Amino acid sequence: MKIQNKIIVAVMALFLSRNALAKLSVFACEPEWAALAQELGGDKLKITSATSGLQDPHHIQARPSLLARARRADLLVCTGAELEIGWLPVLLQKTGNPKIQPGQPGYFMATDFVKLLEAPTKLDRSEGDIHAAGNPHIQTDPRRIGEVAKTLAQRLQQIDPDHASDYASRYADFDQRWRAAISRWQKQAEPLRGKSIIVQHKSWVYLEHWLGLTEAATLEVKPGVPATTSHLAQLLGMTKTSPVYAIIYAAYQNPRSAKWLAGKSGLPAVKLPFTVGGTKQATDLFGLFDDTIARLTGAGK
Amino acid sequence: MRKHLLLAALPAALVLPSAVFAADDVATLKKELDQLKQDYQQRIEALEKRIEASEQKSVAASATPAQKANSFNPALSLVLNGRVSTYSRSPDDYALTGFALGEEAGLEKEGFSLGESEITLAANTDQHWRGQMTLSLADNNGETSSSVEEAFIETLGLGHGLTVRAGRFFSGIGYLNGKHAHAWNFSDAPLVYRGLFGNQIKQDGLRLSWLPPTDQYIELGAEIGNGQSFPAGGSHSDIGDWAVFAKTGGDIGVSHSWQLGLSHYQADDIVGREAATHSFSGDSKLNGIDVVYKWAPNGNPQDKALTLLAEYFRRDENGSVDIEETGSSSLDGNQDGWYAEGIFKFKRHWRAGLRYDQLNSNNSGDNSEILTEAGLLADGFNPHRASAMLEWSPSEFSRIRVQYNRDNSLPETDNQGSVQYTQALGSHGAHQY
Missing domain, CATH: 3.40.50.1980 (Nitrogenase molybdenum iron protein domain)
Structure with missing residues (x-):
């Protein structure tokens, strides 16, 4: 009896420690958001990016490997503003992963948190491949990445409260380095x-x-x-x-x-x-x- | 002397006080200037801070979206299809040797014809469901016929990799079957789809699919339906047909990807499935395998891409064939078929493709006259077809396709040519693999 109890306690402890050690699985649509998650989460996260730096994020296919990865994701970090409209909806529908559906904390679209430029006044396909919400390529402005970082850090704390203080301190550190880097870049680019x-x-x-x-x-x-x-x-x-x-x-x-x-x-x-x-x-x-x-x-x- | 003194004193008096004044003034001025300087420094600093703040603000998101009465309308898309076809034989005489054709499985009429126009509406119902409907409108000799291609609801994030779909939907068996015809690579169905599926198998029922939490993509699916449409048929009070399928796939490096699928479909107790010449009652069982390979340099299919696709299906049918006012025969039907196609995108907007189809049938029964009249005896003839196509898509939303088939559905060769346009208007649908 006693031995049985001990085993139960040991198994429970194992599960608990496994839980505490389990990494949050992040599915980034583009490499810039994978890199940002890496800055803010470090070894607390298991990060995968759907596209590489040499792929056009408008036009990849909803490949089987992406379905398998989206199935296991706790957090989706994407650009939004219709950039991924040709393939992301298929991943969301087919995986049935409740954590990353729109409206859930695990659904994070970076363009929801920064001001977009070039929102078209005229929506007509004869104007080419335009995005109704505005230009989605926000990652070319580091100030906007800074804004996204702030919200993403909060989101990580919300989803993974066990490591909230880690995320907070990592963000503070990143924010400081990022601001310093921005002024350096601005000087260089004068x-x-x-x-x-x-x-x-x-x-x-x-x-x-x-x-x-x-x-x-x-x-x-x-x-x-x-x-x-x-x-x-x-x-x-x-x-x-x-x-x-x-x-x-x-x-x-x-x-x-x-x-x-x-x-x-x-x-x-x-x-x-x-x-x-x-x-x-x-x-x-x-x-x-x-x-x-x-x-x-x-x-x- | 006094005058002199006075005169001398005057400039001094004029100068001296001013000199005293001047010293005083400089000090005050300096002070004031310093004050001013400090003041401006502060103001500049304050301004700089405001600029920085406003710059931050200018990159941060602002207003919430404006609310309109139609904000929650479903996404609407319209697919327009039209074609011109030529045949060396009359399309009315078309038959597929050894196979019974379902309702939709004939040829398009000769000359100009309006293909099916599709209207799709889709939206999330609430936090649990999404719904989608595709209506198809077609012209049959001056009369407009509309049909519900698909109309289903589906769970959103049920969890554990599970998804439930209910309503009418294309069965998940095979590779092409789950896709709308306008997403196919050729303007007609593979012969094996035409012969065994009646072009495409639809289910009125329920599907459960499951993606296990594995690194390798695996999808398992099960469907039950009312068995109303081909290759089932007739009326059922309970489950009329069912299907199971399994798919897996993955990447090989960044440029290659693949998918493999296995399917089984079965309809028992079919009562009076109508074909052009006869009706069939009995059981129908179907097994299939499909394999897809895609190449896109660096994972970018925009400028160059290759798709290789092959599917094989085998169907066993047991029951009876009836021809009204003529008679009936038992049927032991063994039919199988395959096709393979290769599509090469050789430059942006341009694709070319080749396809080969072949069918085999071995049907027997106790009354070969009836089976002959029903067109089910092939006498060793295997229908086959070779096709080539070239298409130009100036955008994701439009396509013009030229296709040639050397068709041997019957022993006499039919040379078939077509030019087809397909355009998708409205909301941007996502594409399945």
Whole structure:
């Protein structure tokens, strides 16, 4: 009897300790949110990212492996604003995971917590692949990442109260380092203020807004509609009459149009990481902006 | 002298006080200036703080969304279909040797024809359910016929990987069966779907699916239905057909992914399943396997992608075949078929595909005259078909497809050509794997 009791206690203890040790499973839709979760949760979290830095988050498929991962997630951290509309709803419907359904604490859409730019006044598919809520590519502005971090840290504390103090202190530490890094980046990017750039896709509005860059044109005819030769010829004409600093494209994008225009106009075509993992240097969120600023300022030299 | 003194004193008097004054003034001015400086410093600091705060504010979210009466309307999407078809044989004479065709399983009419237009409405009902309905509108010789393709409710996050669906839905067996026809890679159903499923198996009933908490994707599903539609049929007061399926899949590196599925479908006590020439009563059992492989460089299917897909099904039917006012025969039917297709996206917006279909049947019974009249005796002929297609999709929402089939559903070859448009208007549906 006594031995039985001891066994029961031991088994219960094992379960309890297992519970306390169990890591919160985070399903990030994009690598920047996986990296942010890593900053805020560290070893308390088991993090997986649905896309890599070299994938276009608009257009991946709801693959079986993603279903298996979403099935076990405690927290979904995605961009929102319809960026993942082509595949995320399938994961939510097919997995039937109650923790990550809309409205639950485990459903975290970063764009719900920052101000979005470029909310279209006219919603019509003839305008290309537009997002009704506004431009979703918020991760190119570190101030917005800072805002998301604040809310995500609160959300982690809410979902995993056992480690609330860890999350709080990790956030405080991250916030301090992040603010310092932002002022450093702003200083480094000072020479870029007022410069005019041509971008491949409207992926960079938040970066432009942050650093005071002006978007002269996009290589795409309309959002999601690739460049045509006539459109590129028109852009080439434009670069002859008004000064353009550089042509910007994301690491995951096909650089052909950007390189063509660069070759013809003599302007530098600059590949930016766009997200964590986009370039070798962009290993985490700090590396992402270190590399972005370095590549941008380096373009003028 | 006094005058002189006075004169001398005057400038001094004029200067001296002012000199005293000046010293005083400089000090005050300096003080005031310092004060001012300090004041401005403070003001500048305050302003800087305000700017910083407002900058923070400008990146933080603000207003809650405006509430409108239609805010909760279901997502609406409309699929428009149309085509022009040519055949070297008359499509009215179409038959599939050794197989009974279900209601929807014929050929599109020759010349211009309006395909099925689909209207889909979907939304979350509340925190427990979501609902979806697809209405299909088609034109049959000037008369509009509408049918409920799908209408179901489904649980949202029941937990433990479980999902329950109730209503009318496409059965989860096979790979293509669960998808709407406009999401298929060719403009017609594989012959094995046409011959064994009547194009596509629908269930009016209940489905339970379960994803176990494994690293490897596994999905197990079970369905029960009223057995109203092909390959079941007739009326049932209880369960008319049922199905079970299992799927698994995963990634190989970042560029490759796959899925494998096994299915079983069964309808017992079918009473009077109608086909063009006869009716069937008895039991129908079906087993199948499907495999899909997809390649997308770095996981980006935008510019280049490859899909390879193959499915095999085998059906055993036992019962009787009746032809009105003629007679009846027993039937021991063994039918199977497969298809394989490869779709290559060779540049953005462009895809090309090849498909090969083959069917085999071995049907026997006690009255071969009846079976011959019912078109169920193949005499060793195996229907087969080779297809090629090319499609252009300038966006996710529109597609124009050209397709050619060399069709041997019957021993005489039919050369079939079609040009088809498909456009999806309205809300952006997510795509299944």
